[in-house]
Amino acid sequence: xxxxxxxxxxxxxxxxxxxxxxxxxxxxxxxxxxxxxxxxxxxxxxxxxxxxxxxxxxxxxxxxxxxxxxxxxxxxxxxxxxxxxxxxxxxxxxxxxxxxxxxxxxxxxxxxxxxxxxxxxxxxxxxxxxxxxxxxxxxxxxxxxxxxxxxxxxxxxxxxxxxxxxxxxxxxxxxxxxxxxxxxxxxxxxxxxxxxxxxxxxxxxxxxxxxxxxxxxxxxxxxxxxxxxxxxxxxxxxxxxxxxxxxxxxxxxxxxxxxxxxxxxxxxxxxxxxxxxxxxxxxxxxxxxxxxxxxxxxxxxxxxxxxxxxxxxxxxxxxxxx
Numbered sequence: 001x002x003x004x005x006x007x008x009x010x011x012x013x014x015x016x017x018x019x020x021x022x023x024x025x026x027x028x029x030x031x032x033x034x035x036x037x038x039x040x041x042x043x044x045x046x047x048x049x050x051x052x053x054x055x056x057x058x059x060x061x062x063x064x065x066x067x068x069x070x071x072x073x074x075x076x077x078x079x080x081x082x083x084x085x086x087x088x089x090x091x092x093x094x095x096x097x098x099x100x101x102x103x104x105x106x107x108x109x110x111x112x113x114x115x116x117x118x119x120x121x122x123x124x125x126x127x128x129x130x131x132x133x134x135x136x137x138x139x140x141x142x143x144x145x146x147x148x149x150x151x152x153x154x155x156x157x158x159x160x161x162x163x164x165x166x167x168x169x170x171x172x173x174x175x176x177x178x179x180x181x182x183x184x185x186x187x188x189x190x191x192x193x194x195x196x197x198x199x200x201x202x203x204x205x206x207x208x209x210x211x212x213x214x215x216x217x218x219x220x221x222x223x224x225x226x227x228x229x230x231x232x233x234x235x236x237x238x239x240x241x242x243x244x245x246x247x248x249x250x251x252x253x254x255x256x257x258x259x260x261x262x263x264x265x266x267x268x269x270x271x272x273x274x275x276x277x278x279x280x281x282x283x284x285x286x287x288x289x290x291x292x293x294x295x296x297x298x299x300x301x302x303x304x305x306x307x308x309x310x311x312x313x314x315x316x317x318x319x320x321x322x
Contacts, residue, residue: 024054052088060145065154069098081285113207116157145296147184155190162217167209184295186220186288192241201231215246220291224258248322
């Protein structure tokens with residue numbers, strides 16, 4: 001399937017968001033990934049989608065973890081913009097995808113968070129075989145430049161590969177899930193600490209207790225200034241914990257009026273989106289790409305431009321670093 005990507009993006013508080021380059025994209029799905037060694041029998045195949053630009057060499061890779069109930073078929077506005085910027089994006093469909101119909105009463109649900117992490121490990125461990133399904137792509141990829149990115153629950157999943165751990169009921173950090181191939185990452189609208197979970201979250205999502213003190217991989221945290229989770233008694237600052245509580249060097253992008261889907265990351269006009277804004281989605285995509293190009297390539301040009309836009313703007317978004 002070929003797609004032509006490129007359209008004008010509205011202004012964000014008077015500051016233009018750069019247009020997606022008019023670049024042809026290639027998407028291939030489904031690709032089945034081996035899952036031997038997974039902590040739980042999935043019961044269904046792990047499948048991924050690969051999106052890449054038709055042209056270009058030495059392409060870096062993003063492995064993207066979706067939010068709860070989504071799949072490899074979501075997040076096209078985000079993924080297409082990354083691919084148009086020169087990234088190869090691999091999207092697994094996790095076990096909690098609504099297409100698998102796994103509810104809280106399913107015996108696999110208590111360990112779904114571990115299966116999600118294992119999914120990302122499986123993709124990375126078999127990355128070469130995954131890319132082989134796209135004719136000509138392996139020769140154009142730089143497998144030494146790999147990042148993981150996640151949104152919402154996917155952020156906690158990706159965070160585990162970046163160094164974050166999960167605290168048990170006694171506050172003891174769990175095992176280390178980092179992966180040696182991962183050099184950078186981004187966490188978008190990602191769970192904060194577990195000390196303010198609502199009763200529902202404590203009962204059904206006890207793994208939502210991240211420890212960010214060990215998150216040492218260079219990471220961009222993206223948070224919405226109006227993102228108020230039903231899982232926490234805290235306000236939008238809950239989604240900045242991955243930045244605040246992790247050791248330097250890390251970065252934070254706060255979108256002042258952003259809610260949980262930050263303009264509609266998962267797709268245009270989807271039911272979960274409460275703050276539809278294509279420019280906001282473009283901002284998130286461009287910021288993640290700028291961060292990754294800096295960390296993976298040492299090219300800070302786009303990141304400096306983002307900082308300049310934030311400094312010259314009217315407060316629609318802000319950027320911090322440590």
